[in-house]
Amino acid sequence: VIDAATSALDIAARVRGGKIRARDVVAGALERIAQRDAALNAFTSVLRERALSDAETLDRRLAAGQDPGPLAGVPFAAKNLFDIAGLSTLAGSKINADNPPAVRDATAVARLRAAGAVLIGALNMDEYAYGFSTENTHYGPTRNPHDPSRMAGGSSGGSASAVAGGLVPLGLGTDTNGSIRVPAALCGTFGLKPTFGRVSRSGVVPLAWSFDHVGPFARHVADLAAAFDAIAGPDPLDPVCSTRPAVRCTEQLGRGVQGLRIALLGGHFTRLAADEVLAAVGRVASALNATREVTLPEVHRARAAAQVITACEAGAYHLDRLRSRARDFDPMTRDRLLAATLVPAAAYVSAQRFRAWFRTRAAEIFRDTDVVLAPTVPWTAPTIGAPWTTRIGATEVLTRGHLGAFTQPLSFIGLPVLSVPIVAPGALPVGVQLIAAPFNEAALFRVAAWLEAEGVVRSPVA
Amino acid sequence: VERLGSDVGLTIAPESRAAVAQHLTALLAAARLIDEFPIPDAEPAPHFEP
Numbered sequence: 167v168i169d170a171a172t173s174a175l176d177i178a179a180r181v182r183g184g185k186i187r188a189r190d191v192v193a194g195a196l197e198r199i200a201q202r203d204a205a206l207n208a209f210t211s212v213l214r215e216r217a218l219s220d221a222e223t224l225d226r227r228l229a230a231g232q233d234p235g236p237l238a239g240v241p242f243a244a245k246n247l248f249d250i251a252g253l254s255t256l257a258g259s260k261i262n263a264d265n266p267p268a269v270r271d272a273t274a275v276a277r278l279r280a281a282g283a284v285l286i287g288a289l290n291m292d293e294y295a296y297g298f299s300t301e302n303t304h305y306g307p308t309r310n311p312h313d314p315s316r317m318a319g320g321s322s323g324g325s326a327s328a329v330a331g332g333l334v335p336l337g338l339g340t341d342t343n344g345s346i347r348v349p350a351a352l353c354g355t356f357g358l359k360p361t362f363g364r365v366s367r368s369g370v371v372p373l374a375w376s377f378d379h380v381g382p383f384a385r386h387v388a389d390l391a392a393a394f395d396a397i398a399g400p401d402p403l404d405p406v407c408s409t410r411p412a413v414r415c416t417e418q419l420g421r422g423v424q425g426l427r428i429a430l431l432g433g434h435f436t437r438l439a440a441d442e443v444l445a446a447v448g449r450v451a452s453a454l455n456a457t458r459e460v461t462l463p464e465v466h467r468a469r470a471a472a473q474v475i476t477a478c479e480a481g482a483y484h485l486d487r488l489r490s491r492a493r494d495f496d497p498m499t500r501d502r503l504l505a506a507t508l509v510p511a512a513a514y515v516s517a518q519r520f521r522a523w524f525r526t527r528a529a530e531i532f533r534d535t536d537v538v539l540a541p542t543v544p545w546t547a548p549t550i551g552a553p554w555t556t557r558i559g560a561t562e563v564l565t566r567g568h569l570g571a572f573t574q575p576l577s578f579i580g581l582p583v584l585s586v587p588i589v590a591p592g593a594l595p596v597g598v599q600l601i602a603a604p605f606n607e608a609a610l611f612r613v614a615a616w617l618e619a620e621g622v623v624r625s626p627v628a
Numbered sequence: 629v630e631r632l633g634s635d636v637g638l639t640i641a642p643e644s645r646a647a648v649a650q651h652l653t654a655l656l657a658a659a660r661l662i663d664e665f666p667i668p669d670a671e672p673a674p675h676f677e678p
Contacts, residue, residue, distance in 0.1 A: 467665050470658035477655050489637050492644075501644050505651035508632045513659035518672035520662050 168194055170332025170627045174240040174389035177335065178282065181239035184228065188221040188239030192284050195241035199286070199333050205314055207306050208328040210246050211253055212287040217241070220284050235282030236392060242336035245322045246288040247295055248272040248380075249369035257371040258293040258321070260304045261487055261494050272369025273404065274338055274380050274397045281396040286334055289324025293496035295340060295373040296480055296503065297321050298348050298569040299548075303496040307550045310353055311628035312594055316547035319349030319569065321373075322383070326353035329383045332627035336393050337383040342373045343472055344542075344573025346381045347585040351542035351597025352569075354587040355625045356390045356614065357383050361604045362580030363408040365394075366401030374479040375406075376518070377472075377577050385625035387615045390584075391415040394607065410605065418608040419615040426609060428456040429531075431540040431601070434465035435572055438558050439544040443596050446588040447541050450598045453622045454613065460531050460538060468524045468575035471517035475578075478514040481506030525579040532603035537613050541572050542585045542597030576601055584610040586623040598623070 168177060168191055180186045196214055203209050224234045246256040249268035256262050271279065279285060290308045292300055300308040300323025308323040310316040311331035318327040322339025326349030329337045339346045341359040350357025358381045365380040372378055382393035398412035430451050436444065451457070462468070481488075484503050492500060531538065544558070548565055556565040563571075576583050581604060585597040602609045617623045629649045633640040640648055 464665060467661050470661040473658045474655060474662065485636070485638075489639075492639070492641065501647040502651045504633065504638065504640055504644060504648045505655060507636055507638060508629070508648075508652050509655050509659065513656070513662070515672055516659065516662045516667070519667050519670040520665065522672055523667050523670040 170198055172335070173386045174237060174335040174384065175392055177240050178236060178238045188224040188284065189218060191239045192217050192221040192241055192286070195286055195334055202331055202333060206309050206311060206327050206331055208289055208308050208324040208331065208333060209243065209287045210256060210290050210305050210324070213285060217284050217286045224282060224284065235280065237278065237396060238282035240283045240336060241286045241334045242278055242283045242338065243287045243289050243325070243328055243334050244275050244285065244338040245291050245325050245340060247291060247340055247371050248275050248338060250275060250285065250288055253288060255371055258291040258295070258302050258305065259496070261491050268369070270369065273366035273401050277397045278338070278393065283336065289328055289337065291324055292321035293499045294371070294480065294484065295321040295342060295345055296499045297566065298344065299566045300324065300349070301498060301550060303498060309550070310547045312354060313547065316549050317352065319352035319547065321345040323349045325383050326350050326355055326357070329355045329385060330625070330628045335384065335389055339381060339383055340370060341379045341381055341577055342377055343476060343577055344570040346383065347542050347573045347583060347597065347599060348569050350383055350585045351587065352547040352595065354589040354595030354628060355383050355385055356387060356587060357381065357585045358390055358394055359577055359583045360394065360398065360607055361582040363406050364412065364582070364605065364607070365397050366404040366407045368401055368403035372483055374476040376475050376479060377580060379577060385627070387611065387618045388416065388419055391419060391611050413608050415608055415611040418611045421612050423454060423613055423616045426536045426612065427534060428454050428537045428539065428613070429458040429460045429535045430456055431462065431538045432459040433461040435540040438561060438563065438568070438571065439541055440546070442546070442593070443541045443544060446596045447539055447598050449588065450586070450617060450622060451539055453617060453620060456539060460535060462531065462575070463527055464524065465575045467520060468578055469571065471520040472574045472578040474509065474513050474517040475521065477506035478509055481509070521578060528579055528581060536602060536606070536609045538601045540599045540601060542599045543569055544571055546594035546596055572599065580604060582607045582610060584614050586614050586617055587625045588623060589626060
């Protein structure tokens with residue numbers, strides 16, 4: 167029986183083995199969405215007829231002896247920031263609903279489909295990906311399957327909620343300052359932000375060109391690796407996509423952690439976080455026997471630089487829309503984007519210079535370290551509509567902005583990061599970031615697979 | 629905020645001005661944090677290989 171807890175690779179094995187039809191798998195996913203999505207609000211479009219038709223085509227190909235791919239019959243969904251042929255790419259906005267339908271799928275969507283996965287629909291997000299909460303005014307808030315009164319996180323909140331709730335086993339999201347890792351941690355799923363340039367962004371609406379990334383969500387490490395293997399690699403349609411061949415991570419999963427040099431990221435990454443979050447990092451470190459601490463300098467300035475670059479690039483990208491349709495923006499994003507257009511150019515250039523310096527400091531860590539550990543989020547999921555600021559100890563921070571305190575300084579310099587979920591019984595999930603040198607996703611998958619096999623991390627259906 | 633907005637062709641609605649000013653203040657504080665740090669030998673131009 168295929169149910170909400172069945173892994174993507176288990177589904178694919180059974181479809182490929184002729185034990186179940188892809189059409190039945192897809193019909194099951196559509197049924198789960200019909201039952202639960204009214205409560206979660208993860209989907210903004212469900213492509214029922216198209217998904218069933220695609221699944222039937224796949225079943226016919228199998229019957230004819232063709233190989234439909236390693237993800238045969240696996241249902242997946244994509245953040246509505248991705249182009250999906252025939253749909254207007256909402257990017258979480260009301261304005262983009264007026265755009266003509268996309269004429270082709272984004273590269274990552276097309277590659278998952280080429281691997282046999284079946285696209286089920288498009289998922290909710292913060293407007294234009296500029297937020298950490300998916301409290302979208304136009305399409306409603308996406309809810310956390312572990313507690314529907316709480317945020318799913320953002321901006322890829324629909325992707326995390328749909329995967330955590332067992333509606334689909336795979337999701338696609340994007341991450342500029344933490345938009346895959348933050349919702350993955352708050353909803354208790356695995357989420358990968360690959361190295362900058364490792365996965366094509368072609369057909370994805372930008373937030374900040376300098377560090378927009380595409381990546382997958384899953385509830386099993388092997389599923390995450392299979393999805394990553396399907397989407398990673400060069401793409402001439404994305405000018406910053408690397409031309410170096412991708413290392414297949416599925417083949418790394420059984421290698422264990424022997425020989426990997428693992429350390430804890432100290433300083434900034436141990437402050438202004440809840441006790442249960444720091445305890446989760448400690449549990450992962452203890453399991454890995456990681457005791458050495460490494461530090462990155464000036465992390466608070468790295469966050470500031472990430473904020474300035476994101477604001478300036480997003481402000482520039484949306485300037486025409488802000489001139490002509492400011493009132494149609496989500497109030498959660500409009501005033502921040504308006505402010506972003508007013509930042510002096512010198513601030514942007516200084517932030518880019520700082521980024522170059524900070525990237526070199528991070529590279530120094532990876533001369534003698536393979537993987538470093540840090541919390542993903544500073545606390546568990548806040549309630550939807552939570553006050554604008556929160557007090558942590560004696561310090562008042564932005565409730566939503568602070569969710570990116572530990573993710574922002576890392577995506578800012580393009581490092582690959584895999585967030586693993588810690589879901590204790592009766593508690594809300596938190597996440598731990600596994601961080602490696604550029605293009606060393608293989609090390610992250612080795613560690614994540616080992617932690618999952620040891621029962622240290624897991625992602626149960628919520 | 630009203631004048632700066634007008635300089636880049638934006639009309640910032642009166643009800644938005646206080647919030648925009650607050651966000652701009654935060655961004656300028658972030659910019660100041662970077663300016664206060666002397667960055668040695670950092671090249672901001674993208675790597676270019678013809």
